[in-house]
Amino acid sequence: MAVFMISKGQLGTFVSHLMAKYRLIAPIRRGGELRFGQVTSPQDVILDYRNTLKAPKAALFPQVERMMRFDQKLDHFNAVREVTEDRTPTVLLGIRPCDARGLLLFDKVFIADKYVDLYYKARRDSALIFSLACDHPRPTCFCHAFGSGPYDPKGSDALLREAGDAYLLEALSERGSQALAGLDMLPADQAHLEQAQRIEAEAQARLSAIESVEGIREMLASLFESKVWAQIAEKCIACGTCTFVCPGCHCFNIEDRSLAYGGERVRAWDGCMFPNFTLHASGHNPRPDQASRWRQRTMHKFAYLPLNVGLYGCVGCGRCILSCPVGLDIREVLRQVRAAYASELAKVQASAQESK
Amino acid sequence: MSDTSLCTCGHRVMSNPYLPMSMVIQRIVDETDDRTIKSFDLAFVRQEDAENFRFIPGQFCELSVFGQGEAPFGIASSPTEKGFLRFTIKKAGVVTSKLHSLKPGDIIGMRGPLGNWFPLDYMRGKDVVVIGGGFAFTTLRSLVVYLLEGGEREQYGKITVIYGARTPGLLMYKSDLEAWEARDDIEVVQTIDVAVPGWTRKVGFVPNVTEEVAPSAANSVAIICGPPIMIRFTLPVMTKLGFQKEQIYTSLENRMKCGIGKCGRCNVGPKYVCLDGPVFSMAELAQLPPEY
Numbered sequence: 001m002a003v004f005m006i007s008k009g010q011l012g013t014f015v016s017h018l019m020a021k022y023r024l025i026a027p028i029r030r031g032g033e034l035r036f037g038q039v040t041s042p043q044d045v046i047l048d049y050r051n052t053l054k055a056p057k058a059a060l061f062p063q064v065e066r067m068m069r070f071d072q073k074l075d076h077f078n079a080v081r082e083v084t085e086d087r088t089p090t091v092l093l094g095i096r097p098c099d100a101r102g103l104l105l106f107d108k109v110f111i112a113d114k115y116v117d118l119y120y121k122a123r124r125d126s127a128l129i130f131s132l133a134c135d136h137p138r139p140t141c142f143c144h145a146f147g148s149g150p151y152d153p154k155g156s157d158a159l160l161r162e163a164g165d166a167y168l169l170e171a172l173s174e175r176g177s178q179a180l181a182g183l184d185m186l187p188a189d190q191a192h193l194e195q196a197q198r199i200e201a202e203a204q205a206r207l208s209a210i211e212s213v214e215g216i217r218e219m220l221a222s223l224f225e226s227k228v229w230a231q232i233a234e235k236c237i238a239c240g241t242c243t244f245v246c247p248g249c250h251c252f253n254i255e256d257r258s259l260a261y262g263g264e265r266v267r268a269w270d271g272c273m274f275p276n277f278t279l280h281a282s283g284h285n286p287r288p289d290q291a292s293r294w295r296q297r298t299m300h301k302f303a304y305l306p307l308n309v310g311l312y313g314c315v316g317c318g319r320c321i322l323s324c325p326v327g328l329d330i331r332e333v334l335r336q337v338r339a340a341y342a343s344e345l346a347k348v349q350a351s352a353q354e355s356k
Numbered sequence: 357m358s359d360t361s362l363c364t365c366g367h368r369v370m371s372n373p374y375l376p377m378s379m380v381i382q383r384i385v386d387e388t389d390d391r392t393i394k395s396f397d398l399a400f401v402r403q404e405d406a407e408n409f410r411f412i413p414g415q416f417c418e419l420s421v422f423g424q425g426e427a428p429f430g431i432a433s434s435p436t437e438k439g440f441l442r443f444t445i446k447k448a449g450v451v452t453s454k455l456h457s458l459k460p461g462d463i464i465g466m467r468g469p470l471g472n473w474f475p476l477d478y479m480r481g482k483d484v485v486v487i488g489g490g491f492a493f494t495t496l497r498s499l500v501v502y503l504l505e506g507g508e509r510e511q512y513g514k515i516t517v518i519y520g521a522r523t524p525g526l527l528m529y530k531s532d533l534e535a536w537e538a539r540d541d542i543e544v545v546q547t548i549d550v551a552v553p554g555w556t557r558k559v560g561f562v563p564n565v566t567e568e569v570a571p572s573a574a575n576s577v578a579i580i581c582g583p584p585i586m587i588r589f590t591l592p593v594m595t596k597l598g599f600q601k602e603q604i605y606t607s608l609e610n611r612m613k614c615g616i617g618k619c620g621r622c623n624v625g626p627k628y629v630c631l632d633g634p635v636f637s638m639a640e641l642a643q644l645p646p647e648y
Contacts, residue, residue, distance in 0.1 A: 070422040080422070082372060113617065116373070119374075224625075250618075251619055251620030251621065252614075252619050252620070254374075254613045256422065256424055257423075258423040263422055265374075265420075270613075270619070272620070277611075277621050278622075279611060280610070280611055281449035284584075286610060286624075286648050300620070300623075304626040308626055
């Protein structure tokens with residue numbers, strides 16, 4: 001597909017064009033934090049950044065979302081009124097390829113199933129993903145452990161990439177192509193195409209060494225009862241930060257709120273790190289300790305989701321590593337899983353030897 | 357929501373699966389003498405919802421008390437009982453406490469039916485042993501009524517029901533139990549933990565009584581629902597009687613919110629109780645971690 005060019009001096013014009021047609025969500029600085037938010041002024045867009053503290057998932061899956069309202073008559077609620085789905089045409093500009101892949105997982109969970117989550121689907125169908133390739137992967141980045149990389153086109157409608165004094169923009173889907181065609185841009189010239197290639201090669205070279213996640217799923221299958229979970233969970237304080245910043249975490253709670261004249265049902269992000277997440281009304285808890293919750297987090301991302309929907313629940317963005325207040329590192333967790341598996345295997349082999 | 361019932365054949369449901377139907381409470385009955393368990397008979401407010409609702413014993417619904425919240429409950433009535441849906445609910449948390457304060461005529465929300473069901477196809481042509489304990493007899497009631505009244509009683513062999521509770525007053529569905537006892541096409545064994553004056557039926561824990569009744573494992577299916585301790589001690593008895601894991605089914609409960617496999621909390625290993633269950637065979641559970 002055609003590759004367009006936006007000179008950096010003209011970025012504001014490009015952004016204005018997008019804003020004229022779409023609700024634009026891009027990296028902006030708000031309250032000192034670089035985050036994804038709705039752009040109100042073209043110069044607020046920040047594309048020269050490493051990554052945001054939180055994943056952009058809230059754009060399609062808000063942290064708190066009203067699902068329906070109730071009318072109140074006399075002393076009991078009744079008559080459910082459905083909330084209108086959000087179909088505002090939206091562009092998510094400048095999300096990283098890892099976060100775009102996170103949305104592919106959301107698609108599997110919320111849409112590609114017997115039950116369709118219409119709240120998510122409405123926003124998703126109305127959104128275009130214009131990703132920004134990642135030229136400065138951080139030391140905590142490990143997208144390449146999943147066979148992905150800083151220029152991975154999967155999940156994006158268009159990919160923006162650095163080319164010195166300009167950005168190149170290439171459509172990657174039919175919808176992306178149609179959207180770009182209406183934006184009146186110049187085609188990329190040879191010099192910028194070559195420069196972009198050099199920059200991509202440099203970015204790839206900056207990735208830190210990491211083992212592939214291949215085989216983890218099979219190892220996890222035999223580690224449900226392993227002591228490794230207690231070791232991993234030892235310093236966890238169950239704050240749930242890892243789940244809130246994660247582009248793959250999608251678990252939620254549903255709660256009702258009583259208001260003065262009626263009520264509403266909302267859903268809000270929830271997480272497997274919290275004891276209440278699985279607590280029965282009887283007081284019984286099938287995941288009674290932090291070790292069983294860490295097992296769930298790891299199993300869900302690296303065993304259950306690959307089994308059930310064919311994608312990992314982790315994209316290697318490294319946010320949980322950077323945000324964890326006690327320094328828990330999911331890469332280290334995977335190393336501990338490998339070590340636990342190796343030691344289990346050694347035990348099995350040793351006992352097989354003995355019995356010979 | 358109106359066409360969710362079609363989800364049992366696996367097609368995609370495009371109406372909002374989170375949106376409850378309005379139900380009116382027709383009747384409320386205290387099931388136990390400690391008054392912690394009530395049955396609620398519900399009727400559809402919209403005729404269209406009533407016509408589209410199809411379920412099979414073993415399935416559950418999410419009930420809403422608007423402004424308080426939602427919780428999952430097994431359907432205790434049988435598809436053969438027309439005009440109402442019964443849910444038997446123990447007062448335990450926020451939603452159930454509020455439910456217990458409601459009166460006939462009040463409106464609540466309901467979505468479903470959700471989850472899978474008892475293995476009726478597998479059960480046809482076989483003897484059926486239903487073993488229940490205490491409060492966990494709700495979907496078992498649905499099943500037994502369906503087996504007796506579904507117009508295909510002859511398709512099942514001998515039906516044996518073993519039902520126990522701590523005291524006579526804690527046995528639910530007393531009029532059903534009496535009616536079943538009067539029939540000759542079902543054997544009903546009721547038991548209580550400790551003898552009390554006036555009690556003429558069995559005394560003893562469900563596992564012991566099961567061993568005494570000794571239902572034959574030959575060409576037989578057992579459905580067991582009860583408190584975890586009852587199930588734990590009944591399973592070895594079943595094994596002793598010759599039942600294989602594939603012949604024994606149970607229904608699991610875990611904390612749920614969405615009921616449709618998205619909110620991520622009711623899973624047992626890779627399986628969701630809300631989608632892949634709540635009914636599992638012991639052979640299936642043997643492949644899953646004990647996360648319930």
